[in-house]
Amino acid sequence: MKLDADVFSTFAKDWALLTAGDRKSFNCMTIAWGGLGTLWGKPVVTVYVRQSRYTKKFMDFNEYFTVSQFPEDYREDLTLLGKISGRDGDKLAQTKLHPVEILDGDAITYQEAKRTLVCRKLYWDEFDYDNLPEDVQLKFYNVGDAIHTMYIAEVVDILER
Numbered sequence: 141m142k143l144d145a146d147v148f149s150t151f152a153k154d155w156a157l158l159t160a161g162d163r164k165s166f167n168c169m170t171i172a173w174g175g176l177g178t179l180w181g182k183p184v185v186t187v188y189v190r191q192s193r194y195t196k197k198f199m200d201f202n203e204y205f206t207v208s209q210f211p212e213d214y215r216e217d218l219t220l221l222g223k224i225s226g227r228d229g230d231k232l233a234q235t236k237l238h239p240v241e242i243l244d245g246d247a248i249t250y251q252e253a254k255r256t257l258v259c260r261k262l263y264w265d266e267f268d269y270d271n272l273p274e275d276v277q278l279k280f281y282n283v284g285d286a287i288h289t290m291y292i293a294e295v296v297d298i299l300e301r
């Protein structure tokens with residue numbers, strides 16, 4: 141398994157779609173924060189999900205999730221999926237994306253994805269507000285702003301096309 145990506149720009153500049161849940165029920169959201177590396181001898185990805193996201197419920201109840209990246213033509217779709225919530229209706233129906241089942245329906249990616257990291261959850265925890273630098277507290281966690289939960293997952297497969 142090999143991943144050719146600039147770790148400092150692949151999330152921040154290119155963005156990705158985080159999808160959690162299975163064929164019966166899933167939800168997705170755009171992400172621009174993430175990490176790639178090694179933990180406990182495994183290739184891992186880390187994503188950060190604010191508690192207020194509808195996707196969080198799916199992250200918590202499912203063992204697998206996917207991190208999918210798309211050609212530039214889909215930037216508008218990622219903008220939409222990062223603006224409206226699956227809580228309020230079928231947001232995927234408003235995009236050009238077509239979900240595809242993988243892992244016998246235990247995870248979902250998209251026909252249009254150029255790359256999908258297939259992820260198995262290993263560890264998750266919430267940021268401790270008191271341990272955050274003050275500038276981060278002020279910029280990202282103003283009063284009422286939900287904290288992020290980080291999810292570290294083993295990358296069990298990389299699908300590229």
Ligand SMILES: Cc1cc2nc3c(=O)[nH]c(=O)nc-3n(C[C@H](O)[C@H](O)[C@H](O)COP(=O)(O)O)c2cc1C
Nearest residue numbers: 170171172173189190193194195222223224225226
């Ligand atoms: C470019 C971009 C990057 C984003 N990155 C993150 C992220 O890393 N973590 C996060 O919690 N929300 C992030 N968001 C916000 C969620 O994608 C957004 O709130 C989304 O509507 C949540 O959908 P949901 O309620 O259906 O889960 C990002 C949004 C955009 C547009």
